[in-house]
Amino acid sequence: xxxxxxxxxxxxxxxxxxxxxxxxxxxxxxxxxxxxxxxxxxxxxxxxxxxxxxxxxxxxxxxxxxxxxxxxxxxxxxxxxxxxxxxxxxxxxxxxxxxxxxxxxxxxxxxxxxxxxxxxxxxxxxxxxxxxxxxxxxxxxxxxxxxxxxxxxxxxxxxxxxxxxxxxxxxxxxxxxxxxxxxxxxxxxxxxxxxxxxxxxxxxxxxxxxxxxxxxxxxxxxxxxxxxxxxxxxxxxxxxxxxxxxxxxxxxxxxxxxxxxxxxxxxxxxxxxxxxxxxxxxxxxxxxxxxxxxxxxxxxxxxxxxxxxxxxxxxxxxxxxxxxxxxxxxxxxxxxxxxxxxxxxxxxxxxxxxxxxxxxxxxxxxxxxxxxxxxxxxxxxxxxxxxxxxxxxxxxxxxxxxxxxxxxxxxxxxxxxxxxxxxxxxxxxxxxxxxxxxxxxxxxxxxxxxxx
Amino acid sequence: xxxxxxxxxxxxxxxxxxxxxxxxxxxxxxxxxxxxxxxxxxxxxxxxxxxxxxxxxxxxxxxxxxxxxxxxxxxxxxxxxxxxxxxxxxxxxxxxxxxxxxxxxxxxxxxxxxxxxxxxxxxxxxxxxxxxxxxxxxxxxxxxxxxxxxxxxxxxxxxxxxxxxxxxxxxxxxxxxxxxxxxxxxxxxxxxxxxxxxxxxxxxxxxxxxxxxxxxxxxxxxxxxxxxxxxxxxxxxxxxxxxxxxxxxxxxxxxxxxxxxxxxxxxxxxxxxxxxxxxxxxxxxxxxxxxxxxxxxxxxxxxxxxxxxxxxxxxxxxxxxxxxxxxxxxxxxxxxxxxxxx
Numbered sequence: 001x002x003x004x005x006x007x008x009x010x011x012x013x014x015x016x017x018x019x020x021x022x023x024x025x026x027x028x029x030x031x032x033x034x035x036x037x038x039x040x041x042x043x044x045x046x047x048x049x050x051x052x053x054x055x056x057x058x059x060x061x062x063x064x065x066x067x068x069x070x071x072x073x074x075x076x077x078x079x080x081x082x083x084x085x086x087x088x089x090x091x092x093x094x095x096x097x098x099x100x101x102x103x104x105x106x107x108x109x110x111x112x113x114x115x116x117x118x119x120x121x122x123x124x125x126x127x128x129x130x131x132x133x134x135x136x137x138x139x140x141x142x143x144x145x146x147x148x149x150x151x152x153x154x155x156x157x158x159x160x161x162x163x164x165x166x167x168x169x170x171x172x173x174x175x176x177x178x179x180x181x182x183x184x185x186x187x188x189x190x191x192x193x194x195x196x197x198x199x200x201x202x203x204x205x206x207x208x209x210x211x212x213x214x215x216x217x218x219x220x221x222x223x224x225x226x227x228x229x230x231x232x233x234x235x236x237x238x239x240x241x242x243x244x245x246x247x248x249x250x251x252x253x254x255x256x257x258x259x260x261x262x263x264x265x266x267x268x269x270x271x272x273x274x275x276x277x278x279x280x281x282x283x284x285x286x287x288x289x290x291x292x293x294x295x296x297x298x299x300x301x302x303x304x305x306x307x308x309x310x311x312x313x314x315x316x317x318x319x320x321x322x323x324x325x326x327x328x329x330x331x332x333x334x335x336x337x338x339x340x341x342x343x344x345x346x347x348x349x350x351x352x353x354x355x356x357x358x359x360x361x362x363x364x365x366x367x368x369x370x371x372x373x374x375x376x377x378x379x380x381x382x383x384x385x386x387x388x389x390x391x392x393x394x395x396x397x398x399x400x401x402x403x404x405x406x407x408x409x410x411x412x413x414x415x416x417x418x419x420x421x422x423x424x425x426x427x428x429x430x431x432x433x434x435x436x437x438x439x440x441x442x443x444x445x446x447x448x449x450x451x452x
Numbered sequence: 453x454x455x456x457x458x459x460x461x462x463x464x465x466x467x468x469x470x471x472x473x474x475x476x477x478x479x480x481x482x483x484x485x486x487x488x489x490x491x492x493x494x495x496x497x498x499x500x501x502x503x504x505x506x507x508x509x510x511x512x513x514x515x516x517x518x519x520x521x522x523x524x525x526x527x528x529x530x531x532x533x534x535x536x537x538x539x540x541x542x543x544x545x546x547x548x549x550x551x552x553x554x555x556x557x558x559x560x561x562x563x564x565x566x567x568x569x570x571x572x573x574x575x576x577x578x579x580x581x582x583x584x585x586x587x588x589x590x591x592x593x594x595x596x597x598x599x600x601x602x603x604x605x606x607x608x609x610x611x612x613x614x615x616x617x618x619x620x621x622x623x624x625x626x627x628x629x630x631x632x633x634x635x636x637x638x639x640x641x642x643x644x645x646x647x648x649x650x651x652x653x654x655x656x657x658x659x660x661x662x663x664x665x666x667x668x669x670x671x672x673x674x675x676x677x678x679x680x681x682x683x684x685x686x687x688x689x690x691x692x693x694x695x696x697x698x699x700x701x702x703x704x705x706x707x708x709x710x711x712x713x714x715x716x717x718x719x720x721x722x723x724x725x726x727x728x729x730x731x732x733x734x735x736x737x738x739x740x741x742x743x744x745x746x747x748x749x750x751x752x753x754x755x756x757x758x759x760x761x762x763x764x765x766x767x768x769x770x771x772x773x774x775x776x777x778x779x780x781x782x783x784x785x786x787x788x789x790x791x792x793x794x
Contacts, residue, residue, distance in 0.1 A: 183705075217488075
């Protein structure tokens with residue numbers, strides 16, 4: 001009121017300047033606008049710069065993890081070492097542990113050096129064997145157990161080179177670095193150079209990084225993200241199967257059926273609050289409720305999925321309610337008008353129209369859950385865990401497993417620098433998954449969402 | 453209606469899982485992050501050589517591991533706790549209260565604790581426990597008197613040390629490594645610098661003085677690292693003047709970034725640690741729940757495999773990774789064979 005009377009009391013002077021000539025005030029306003037545009041562009045530019053930096057560093061650090069160095073070894077499977085009694089009984093062959101295979105590898109190495117005319121300063125097989133991954137013995141043993149008839153023959157294996165040899169071919173390890181390293185010597189690298197020339201050592205694409213299981217600290221060259229990828233898959237199944245029905249049912253009830261009173265208001269506020277709760281809180285809740293109280297198994301994807309369900313529910317409820325709200329009331333009125341029950345109007349008319357929004361919200365929620373690490377720390381999914389492939393669906397849910405982000409975290413803290421590279425490599429896979437999910441969400445929204 | 457089906461199937465999954473949760477066929481190990489690498493190496497080889505599935509090894513620190521170990525007996529509790537220190541009386545009591553009475557203590561070998569700094573940083577090449585005490589204690593002896601630590605440079609109390617700001621990254625209190633650092637370095641330094649005597653002379657009881665000896669200054673020159681050695685390494689990477697506390701095995705994997713300092717003139721190596729010349733070392737243990745032997749498949753086999761000569765012996769993979777093998781390994785093997793409890 002006072003404003004109106006004030007402006008009425010002092011009428012504005014008619015503008016005295018020319019339209020073509022800007023007065024000082026207009027210039028200032030225009031300058032402010034230009035400045036603001038510049039700030040905006042600078043902000044976007046900085047954001048893009050960080051994104052590019054991030055992607056470049058991820059790709060640069062992570063891509064080497066996808067190739068691995070292999071050494072071709074003709075190994076003579078000596079019968080007197082592997083099957084003393086000569087009856088080719090798998091049970092007896094199994095009694096020879098992986099340590100029993102090391103002499104065969106030493107011999108094969110000496111043979112490769114000899115065949116390629118490589119001079120070696122190493123007399124002892126154990127010194128020479130530093131070039132080969134410790135996984136080689138297990139690989140050969142598994143082969144012999146599966147093919148006992150091959151004992152006595154010479155079989156050619158492509159075994160993994162040790163992480164430092166691999167690092168040398170990738171440019172991560174130099175001769176100077178090895179000066180004080182007891183895991184490998186510069187002389188080994190001379191041998192590797194010559195073997196590479198001869199074709200016995202080669203760096204090729206490494207599928208087992210994508211499909212394989214985790215490995216112990218002493219053999220990063222063998223580690224893969226495959227098993228923890230399965231762990232993530234089973235967790236996401238639990239999240240999807242629980243949070244989608246619960247979340248959608250809760251939001252349909254709250255949005256369409258529930259009376260508007262203090263209680264529903266309170267519930268609404270608390271759902272929004274839950275969405276903002278830090279994920280570690282859900283982790284400790286999961287530990288207390290699912291593991292210590294309900295006695296579900298430790299480190300199991302089922303428990304991880306339950307915890308992440310708690311975390312994803314608010315996201316799904318909020319987005320589902322938003323998309324239910326965006327369906328115009330005329331749809332409901334029309335359905336009710338032709339005699340549909342309330343439930344029929346919701347399930348036959350409102351829900352199908354809201355579906356694209358619900359699915360988008362669900363996918364975004366799942367993507368969030370897929371990248372979550374903090375709650376998994378507390379329920380025991382970090383460590384040397386993702387070492388066995390699940391035997392079936394039940395074992396996939398219940399046997400200890402890790403998840404992709406937890407595996408990446410675990411690799412990043414291991415001592416051998418080769419694991420650091422694998423952590424970056426794992427991040428690439430995780431990002432690809434997240435990007436795919438987000439793209440699907442965007443497509444769903446673009447394709448099917450209706451606007452009124 | 454598909455929601456109903458979905459909900460029903462979800463409930464079914466939950467029900468199946470709850471009933472199947474009763475059977476566990478894989479070993480569960482948790483505890484010290486120092487022992488984790490060794491345990492994971494053994495677990496991997498165990499999975500390769502036996503019909504049992506590869507055991508699961510989690511980290512989290514000695515205290516956290518022993519706490520979980522002492523939660524009780526049953527398939528929902530861990531079978532083995534790794535520790536980089538011996539179990540404490542308090543923990544044994546907590547174990548007993550939860551029904552964990554028969555515990556087998558297995559010493560797997562020794563681990564050296566080294567002090568390392570950036571490869572091209574100041575020349576921190578030789579320390580005495582007294583130097584670290586003077587650098588990190590809240591109260592030190594200056595001219596015969598006990599005063600608040602006035603030092604900001606290493607060279608201020610030992611002219612042989614470089615003229616660099618004091619900054620040390622030490623393991624946090626939940627790590628077993630911290631205890632060794634306190635006992636073998638700070639307490640030793642406290643005694644040799646005369647601070648212990650001065651504290652007792654100033655009217656402190658002996659116990660209080662010993663506790664005061666292992667305190668560290670809180671003005672930011674000593675930083676607790678609660679995470680793993682990788683975190684310490686990252687801190688060292690960004691602070692050329694800093695020194696950090698590492699396990700020998702971790703240092704040996706990162707010799708391209710770190711240089712190690714001698715302690716009391718002795719180079720930390722497996723040989724000097726085994727002989728006891730290098731003072732800062734500690735035994736590594738794991739603890740087995742005897743009640744789980746025979747219940748959880750493969751538990752005894754795993755323990756036997758862990759301390760077998762070909763694994764934990766001087767030429768085994770653990771020693772290659774940095775463990776100092778135990779000269780009394782044969783006794784340990786016999787102990788596991790007979791399932792002798794503590």
